[in-house]
Amino acid sequence: MSDSESIIVDTANRICQDLCEPGVINEAEAGTWPADLWNALEESGLTLTWVSDEIGGAGAEMADGFAVLKVAGAYATPVPLAETLLAGWLLGQAGLQVPMGPMTAASGYDGAPVTLAGGRLAGSAEAVPFGRNAEHIAVLARDGDASVVALVKASDCAIAPGTSLAGEPADDVAFDDVTPVSVNPAPAGLDEAALQAFGAAVRCTQMAGALQRILDQSVQYALEREQFGRPIGKFQAVQHALAELAGEAAAAGAAAEAVAEAICADGALTTSGWSEAAMAEIATAKVRIGEAATKGSAIAHQAHGAMGFTYEHSLHHRTRRLWVWRDEFGNEAEWSIRLGQMVAARGADDLWAFVTGT
Numbered sequence: 001m002s003d004s005e006s007i008i009v010d011t012a013n014r015i016c017q018d019l020c021e022p023g024v025i026n027e028a029e030a031g032t033w034p035a036d037l038w039n040a041l042e043e044s045g046l047t048l049t050w051v052s053d054e055i056g057g058a059g060a061e062m063a064d065g066f067a068v069l070k071v072a073g074a075y076a077t078p079v080p081l082a083e084t085l086l087a088g089w090l091l092g093q094a095g096l097q098v099p100m101g102p103m104t105a106a107s108g109y110d111g112a113p114v115t116l117a118g119g120r121l122a123g124s125a126e127a128v129p130f131g132r133n134a135e136h137i138a139v140l141a142r143d144g145d146a147s148v149v150a151l152v153k154a155s156d157c158a159i160a161p162g163t164s165l166a167g168e169p170a171d172d173v174a175f176d177d178v179t180p181v182s183v184n185p186a187p188a189g190l191d192e193a194a195l196q197a198f199g200a201a202v203r204c205t206q207m208a209g210a211l212q213r214i215l216d217q218s219v220q221y222a223l224e225r226e227q228f229g230r231p232i233g234k235f236q237a238v239q240h241a242l243a244e245l246a247g248e249a250a251a252a253g254a255a256a257e258a259v260a261e262a263i264c265a266d267g268a269l270t271t272s273g274w275s276e277a278a279m280a281e282i283a284t285a286k287v288r289i290g291e292a293a294t295k296g297s298a299i300a301h302q303a304h305g306a307m308g309f310t311y312e313h314s315l316h317h318r319t320r321r322l323w324v325w326r327d328e329f330g331n332e333a334e335w336s337i338r339l340g341q342m343v344a345a346r347g348a349d350d351l352w353a354f355v356t357g358t
Contacts, residue, residue: 016075022314028078029167066260073209076317080130087138094149094184101135121175131171150180199329208256248292255285283339290332293322
């Protein structure tokens with residue numbers, strides 16, 4: 001970890017420890033915007049980590065943004081920190097000035113992209129995270145055969161509120177007849193597939209952070225909870241379950257680190273999108289971390305027993321988000337198919353080279 005990354009992680013941890021307590025998360029789920037948390041994150045520059053200082057951002061390294069995302073996942077931050085980072089990255093790719101305030105990113109769905117014609121947008125996006133809380137939305141749209149990035153005021157859009165399993169906004173947003181605040185051509189290689197892949201990398205990092213935190217919670221609970229005169233962590237069956245959870249968390253952490261390293265090595269999109277190496281890491285990580293989220297959440301709830309299923313306990317803040325994030329930007333099945341297609345395209349003779357990255 002570099003010195004700058006360490007400072008950023010320490011800052012993010014300090015803010016979340018002070019302002020992202022379980023009660024704040026529950027209040028956010030009930031509809032109360034956590035203004036103190038958001039303001040602290042924004043004032044520290046963490047929300048625009050991936051935006052160069054030339055267009056209004058913090059100008060930090062790509063690795064720094066992934067470090068922030070891991071902390072955000074660990075604390076289950078009930079604000080669009082990850083979404084603002086993603087939106088800032090998208091706007092920055094097109095050289096658009098990035099505004100302050102909460103943001104989210106969107107594109108079309110099911111082969112129906114958002115389009116731009118005559119200076120106005122048309123189309124919609126489903127289940128946009130934090131759509132109603134965002135002041136601006138970064139939209140990847142199509143202008144004829146070319147991709148463009150548009151900055152849109154959320155107040156100009158028709159937003160149909162929805163709620164994810166995690167209790168967070170997941171809103172349908174209609175862009176029909178909306179005039180963007182600004183719009184620029186997207187660089188070659190930035191299309192819906194490239195945006196989805198980067199979004200998957202974002203969710204992988206958040207899931208890795210959340211899994212590490214539920215491991216820590218489960219171990220701590222097992223050391224404190226006594227049954228039959230001794231801590232349940234002394235029982236072999238519980239120890240075995242926690243060891244399994246530790247393995248899942250470690251695998252998720254390694255996969256997320258591999259994704260971050262691959263994207264940082266790429267530096268930027270090429271004319272054909274992300275490199276094959278980066279896409280392979282993203283696909284592998286989304287599959288493996290999705291499996292870890294399923295298994296790890298089950299083990300954590302088993303370790304906590306009935307207490308872990310109560311709303312008052314904070315375990316569900318992370319497990320419910322894990323269940324949502326594993327399906328966003330493509331689930332395990334979708335990325336397994338893509339990974340299989342990549343292997344098949346290379347042929348049997350190149351299988352070992354593909355697997356080992358040589």
